[in-house]
Amino acid sequence: MLRLIAGFEQPTEGEILLDGEQIEHLPPFQRPVNTVFQSYALFPHMTVGQNIAFGLEMQRVPRDEIKKRVAEMLGLVKLVGFEHRKADQMSGGQQQRVALARALANRPKVLLLDEPLSALDLKLRKEMQIELKRLQTETGITFVFVTHDQEEALTMSDRIAVMSAGKVLQVGTPREIYETPEHRFVADFIGETDFINATVEANDAGVARFRLTSGAVIAGTAPVEVPPGTAIVVSTRPERLSFDALPGMRSWKARSKRWSISAPTRPSTWCWTTAAAASGCASRTCPVRPSPMPRATGSRWRCPPPRSGPSRIERAGAGTMIGYFRRSPAARRAALITPGAGLIFVFMVLPLGLMLIYSFLERATYGGVIWTLSFDSYIQFLFDHDLDDSLIFNDAYLQIYGRSFFLAGVTTAICLLIGFPTALYMAQQEKSRRDLLVFLVTIPFWTNLLVRTYAWILLLRREGLVDSALQGIGLTDGPLGLLYTDTANLIGLVYSFLPFMVLPIYSSLEKLDFRLVEAAYDLGANKLTALRRIVIPLSMPGIAAGSILVLVPCLGAYVTPEVLGGGKALMIGNLIQQQFGASQNWPFGAALSFALLAIVMLALMAYSLRYGRAAVTEGR
Structure with a gap:
């Protein structure tokens, strides 16, 4: 019912009238109603003041008036001084008050409340019932309050509508609903009967x-x-029962007896005592678990021999490596960490360390290095040695760097433009369809990158599928010659790295509570504004992660520029391969590799500083 009034659902038939005007054809952001959601739906990336001001900003209220109205609402809900706090820094009752203030700030004709007190404890719920009644009296706004709590409905309402299976069974005052129910469900639902x-x-x-x-x-x-x-x-009703004598009948009194039934409590353990003479063991108390038929020899419990000293297994492990690990928690932790740490050291730290050392050595004439400290490989990024050993500026490599960053940036932008709508569509589907769509996105990873890149040659070459299709529909008169150009490079890079943009964004959007979007609509935001103010800011961790996962690998891409670019337009990845191959300049190749690594580290540090703490706080 509330979703129909708010505009989140469309009625199949009938009319919705507000002050005699039909509103069922209006979108949510054009209806003079606001909603307090069951989950409160406070925008987590905004402060309390920004939450309350959101609806006023959608109505284009002047800034001075917004500040005045926000202060007025904070005073109304008794939260003065909380305007700079985030929602997750407040208690449940305070969040409830912020949601009320945000909805009341727009001064709607009707305020819809969807079980707003259900998540609160009993004491706080009682306090908020009084607070809501006070707010309704002071503002004079009609409250439509949905609840399953009969006591809440009877004590807070001026009129009650009882619904079952989507039908209104009775409408009336609390007294009428309680004393003269018109339906068996109403009589059973309201009060004891x-x-x-x-x-x-x-x-x-x-x-x-x-x-x-x-x-x-x-x-x-x-x-x-x-x-x-x-x-x-x-x-x-139990409180309405009375026993009186009818005419011609004897009066009577009900009598009752109070019965008290007590049952013996069974201890959690039974204690048995055995005699040494009867059992041959020391006299002592043996605790055992209770059982219907305790094991016994005659009337006595045969006492097990006392345990003295270490067991056979403990004696076997004493003084050995097993015994050492058993006694030392630190040794057990080290045993678990060592295999993984060893693999990381051998296959990552050691090669990177070797490359770092090579980058500070001199190149040998026919490959390899000369073990002499030198910074020439880093100087060579922008300068070269003249015949007299003086340094001169060399822009040849600068063009390669510029081309690499340009293609990587454009690829990232295109992947974001394609990947964000794709991820948003996936996140809005049902669970079974989402799983299928994620599977389809990851299908390209099942095939080797080199094979997939070679397939684009068949599509982009002269008289290939793309040229034939464009000429067939009359868009071009001859072949375009796309292969071995920057355009082919760009197409191949977008194709290769698009899934790396889609999946992180989808991961963020999947966690997004889309009731926040409905709250934005309810406060007057259209779809574009809700996307810009709510969805995109809350999905920024995924956007940033996807951008890093696309931009950095694009800078070092080698296969795509080599196959689709034909080696004509070098990128940093091709330049590194060339230094270790034809140029035989290992130190320069190592220095270029570490420059890329530095870019990766800077990007990860920026991401961690901006989103790492928020991800930990929100449990992502």
Whole structure:
């Protein structure tokens, strides 16, 4: 019902009227209603003040008026001084008040409350019931409050509508709903009641007599005229029962007896004592677990021999490596860490350390290095030696760096433009469909990168599939010659690295509570504004991770520029391969590799500083 009024669901038939005007055709951001969600739906990346001001900003209220209204709402909900806090820094009751203030700031005609107190403890719920009633009285706004708590409905409401299976069964004041229910479900749902099958014996002036199936006769009020002889169901409220003598009947008093039943408690353990003479063991108390039939020899429990000294297994392990690990927690931790640490050292730390050393050595004439300290490989990034050994600026490598960063940046931008809508679509699907879509995204990884890149040659070459298709539909008159160009490089890089953008963004969006988007709509944001102000900021960790995973590998890409670029337009990856191959300049190749590694480390450090702490706080 609330979702229909708010505009999150569309009715299949009928009308929704507010002040006599139809609103079912209006989108949520154009309806004069606001919602307090069951989960509160506070924007986690905004402060309390920014949350309250969001709806006012959507209405383009002047800044001075926004500040005044925010201060007014904070005073109304008694949260003055909390405007700079984030939602996760506040208690459940305080978050509830912020949600109320945010919804009331827009001054809606109707405020919808979707079980807003269900997540609070009993004491806080009682306090918030009083607070809500106070706010409703002070603001004069109509509250539509959905609850499953009958006591809450009876104490807070001016009018109650009882619904079951999507149908309104009765509408009335709390007294009318409680005392004159029009439906068995209403009588059973509101308050305590018992149902008794009976037949109407007489019905005079609203006071009726009912004969029970046992033959007894009871009297009560009948809300409607029911002719005698009609089979009915009598609803009885415990507090309304009274026992009086009817005319011609003896009065009686109910008697009752109080029965007290006590059961012996069984101890958690039984203690048995055996005699040394009977059992041959020392006299002592032997605790055993209770059982219906305790094992015994005659009337005695045969006591097990006392344990003295280490067991056979402990004696076997004493003084050995097993015994050492058994006694030392630090040794056990070291045993678990050592295999993994050894693999990391041998296959990552050792090669990187060797490359770092090579980058500070002199090149040999025919490959390899001369073990003399030198910084020439780093100087060679931008300078070269003249015939007289003086340094001169060399822009040849600078062009390669520029081309690499340009292609990597454009590839990252294209992957983001394609990957974000794809990830958003995946995150909004049902669980079974999401799993299938993730599987489809990862299918390219099942084939070797070199094979996939060679397949693009068949598509981009002259008279290939792309040229033939474009000429067939009349868009081009001849072959485009896409192969062995920067365009081919760009297409291949986007194809290769697009999944690395989609999956991190999808991982962030999958955790996004899309009720936050509904809250943005409810406060007046259209779809584009909700995307810009809510979805994109909350998915920034995934966007940043995806950008790093695309940008950095693109800088060092080798296969795609070599195969689709034909080696004509070098990138940093091709330059590194060339130094270890044809140029035989190992120190320069090692220095270029470490320059790329430095870029990776800087990107990871920036990501960790910006999003690492938030990820830990939010449990991601």
